[in-house]
Amino acid sequence: MQRSLHIDPNKCTGCRQCEMACSYEQEGIFNPSKSRIRVFMFDAEARFVPYTCTQCAEAWCMLACPVDAIKVDLNTGAKVVHENLCVGCKVCTIACPFGTINYMSDRGKVMKCDLCGGDPACAKACPTQAITYIDADWTGLERMRVWAKKTDAGATATH
Amino acid sequence: MNYLILGAGPAGVVAAETLRNTDPDGAITLVGAENEPPYSRMAIPYLLTGRIDERGTHLRKEPGWYKDRRIDVTSRRATAVHPGSKTVAFADGTSVPYDRLLIATGARPLRPAIPGLDLPGVHTCWTLDDARYIMDKARPGARVVLMGAGFIGSIVLEALAERGVTLTVVEMGDRMVPRMMNPTAGGMIKNWCRSKGVEVLTSTRILGIEGNGGQAKGGFLASLFRSKPANGGGALTVTLDNGHKLEADLVVISAGVRPNIEFLADSGIVMDVGIQVDEHMRTSAPDVYAAGDVAQGKDVSTGHNNIHAIQPTATEHGRVSALNMAGRPAAYKGSLQMNVLDTLGLISSSFGLWMGVEGGEAAEVIDTDNYKYLRLEFADDRMVGATAIGLTQHVGVLRGLIQTGVQLGPWKQRLMADPHRIMEAYLARTQA
Numbered sequence: 331m332q333r334s335l336h337i338d339p340n341k342c343t344g345c346r347q348c349e350m351a352c353s354y355e356q357e358g359i360f361n362p363s364k365s366r367i368r369v370f371m372f373d374a375e376a377r378f379v380p381y382t383c384t385q386c387a388e389a390w391c392m393l394a395c396p397v398d399a400i401k402v403d404l405n406t407g408a409k410v411v412h413e414n415l416c417v418g419c420k421v422c423t424i425a426c427p428f429g430t431i432n433y434m435s436d437r438g439k440v441m442k443c444d445l446c447g448g449d450p451a452c453a454k455a456c457p458t459q460a461i462t463y464i465d466a467d468w469t470g471l472e473r474m475r476v477w478a479k480k481t482d483a484g485a486t487a488t489h
Numbered sequence: 490m491n492y493l494i495l496g497a498g499p500a501g502v503v504a505a506e507t508l509r510n511t512d513p514d515g516a517i518t519l520v521g522a523e524n525e526p527p528y529s530r531m532a533i534p535y536l537l538t539g540r541i542d543e544r545g546t547h548l549r550k551e552p553g554w555y556k557d558r559r560i561d562v563t564s565r566r567a568t569a570v571h572p573g574s575k576t577v578a579f580a581d582g583t584s585v586p587y588d589r590l591l592i593a594t595g596a597r598p599l600r601p602a603i604p605g606l607d608l609p610g611v612h613t614c615w616t617l618d619d620a621r622y623i624m625d626k627a628r629p630g631a632r633v634v635l636m637g638a639g640f641i642g643s644i645v646l647e648a649l650a651e652r653g654v655t656l657t658v659v660e661m662g663d664r665m666v667p668r669m670m671n672p673t674a675g676g677m678i679k680n681w682c683r684s685k686g687v688e689v690l691t692s693t694r695i696l697g698i699e700g701n702g703g704q705a706k707g708g709f710l711a712s713l714f715r716s717k718p719a720n721g722g723g724a725l726t727v728t729l730d731n732g733h734k735l736e737a738d739l740v741v742i743s744a745g746v747r748p749n750i751e752f753l754a755d756s757g758i759v760m761d762v763g764i765q766v767d768e769h770m771r772t773s774a775p776d777v778y779a780a781g782d783v784a785q786g787k788d789v790s791t792g793h794n795n796i797h798a799i800q801p802t803a804t805e806h807g808r809v810s811a812l813n814m815a816g817r818p819a820a821y822k823g824s825l826q827m828n829v830l831d832t833l834g835l836i837s838s839s840f841g842l843w844m845g846v847e848g849g850e851a852a853e854v855i856d857t858d859n860y861k862y863l864r865l866e867f868a869d870d871r872m873v874g875a876t877a878i879g880l881t882q883h884v885g886v887l888r889g890l891i892q893t894g895v896q897l898g899p900w901k902q903r904l905m906a907d908p909h910r911i912m913e914a915y916l917a918r919t920q921a
């Protein structure tokens with residue numbers, strides 16, 4: 331059974347441990363701007379929403395990549411950027427309608443969530459279980475999936 | 490089922506891959522006109538800068554990738570399509586039958602009617618072969634004139650500058666990337682490029698090019714602008730409409746593209762600028778589909794059929810056409826015009842109706858000193874277009890907001906007050 335990240339904004343306290351853990355896991359430094367998961371704050375409602383790639387089936391980033399630098403990890407289903415192949419053209423960053431693949435100017439490559447190879451650091455770091463890594467069928471990511479369908483330019487069959 | 494794909498660019502390769510994933514048994518033939526493994530034009534600038542080698546431009550890199558999927562790849566040029574007999578004629582005299590045909594023959598660069606364009610040292614930058622030629626000529630210190638600062642011209646600009654040439658860019662429009670950026674944004678990019686040592690001339694035309702050997706074409710111009718042998722012996726003299734002349738070792742032409750449809754003239758397939766396709770990527774001929782730069786398909790912004798000539802549209806077309814060809818009906822909601830550009834480190838992007846709509850509203854923040862810019866265009870409470878400079882984080886949500894046509898409700902006013910809140914607006918209106 332494939333697993334995926336389940337995000338429950340109602341449980342998020344905005345502590346940003348996930349951002350720290352992600353940046354440390356991925357880049358070896360504690361720098362939220364390097365994190366693949368970002369917590370957005372809604373000031374007026376004092377609400378926090380952690381947000382990252384859903385590894386959507388449409389895989390807009392992977393489809394648009396001109397050099398085959400984004401591939402599916404067959405174990406986790408994650409769409410993974412292969413930095414040795416990425417030329418930094420950024421076309422994936424505009425093709426992804428969720429804004430979850432971003433360009434790193436300092437490295438000249440793009441970055442996105444790769445599920446840490448099946449053991450996501452953000453979920454481990456989250457003290458309130460706002461982020462969990464669970465069986466794909468159970469995740470509240472359904473809402474995002476539904477949205478992904480609506481966003482889809484039609485690559486899903488109509489029947 | 491016997492599938493034939495004309496064109497081995499991104500549209501053709503994505504179609505072949507999707508066909509195989511959808512129909513395990515069909516026969517798939519992928520035909521390109523260049524004698525190269527299927528490659529990506531978009532990767533050429535990175536070949537020019539040396540970031541990748543030729544293999545880095547290949548659309549699929551694992552050895553045996555095509556063979557493993559039983560995709561038969563060949564190189565030959567199609568010269569006619571006969572929908573009546575369901576055959577395609579090729580330049581080598583062969584005729585190949587198909588059950589379902591995909592035309593993904595892309596586009597080619599325009600060659601404006603200017604004297605001297607056929608001279609050695611004057612070249613387009615479109616194919617791998619072009620790239621090899623340019624790499625040979627554009628050596629450090631070489632004087633290079635780039636004709637055209639459109640989207641692709643501006644990408645080539647960066648690659649040439651990185652090669653250490655002395656570069657002059659000549660654009661006839663009043664700003665850089667005029668079909669992607671408004672005057673404010675285009676002006677910002679121009680200032681940036683100049684500050685980085687690239688000479689950019691806008692509102693300027695190239696009238697003619699002469700070889701300093703004296704073999705220039707166009708007798709009238711040649712006599713009008715007879716060139717003296719240049720100091721340092723530039724091979725070419727470029728004459729501008731402001732009276733100035735530029736010495737050049739290489740002139741690169743980037744003056745727009747046109748779809749490769751001439752070979753379809755007698756096919757009966759309905760064409761306008763490109764091949765007209767419906768939302769299933771079908772042409773007017775039964776069992777003939779079209780995708781990519783050659784196809785004029787639905788544009789989600791305008792509702793009309795347009796050619797965008799961009800990579801994301803080519804691959805989305807490729808996927809949708811293949812699903813339909815393999816008998817899995819899929820309707821394409823339409824492509825969105827969008828581009829992202831890196832000019833010597835300044836990153837810019839535009840989406841959809843970035844020029845705005847009649848009766849619409851816009852929100853704009855300009856930070857000239859720091860080269861940052863963001864402009865959002867609205868029609869009622871939906872976002873219809875956007876332009877950004879210096880934005881790299883979550884820039885894709887601009888596509889998400891525009892393409893889904895989500896109603897912004899109270900977020901419209903919040904975005905009008907502070908356009909930078911796009912990510913919050915997106916989350917609030919779509920997921921939270």
Ligand SMILES: Cc1cc2nc3c(=O)[nH]c(=O)nc-3n(C[C@H](O)[C@H](O)[C@H](O)COP(=O)(O)OP(=O)(O)OC[C@H]3O[C@@H](n4cnc5c(N)ncnc54)[C@H](O)[C@@H]3O)c2cc1C
Nearest residue numbers: 496497498499500521522523567594595781782798799800
């Ligand atoms: C230098 C450069 C930089 C670019 N940068 C970007 C960018 O940053 N972002 C972006 O979105 N787009 C960019 N583009 C545009 C992008 O490359 C095209 O939109 C894309 O290649 C279109 O794909 P396609 O498969 O439709 O056509 P093409 O890639 O043009 O492929 C067409 C194929 O058809 C073959 N063919 C042509 N005629 C025939 C025939 N008669 N018979 C058989 N085969 C034929 C060709 O050999 C080729 O294999 C760039 C292009 C260039 C040249």
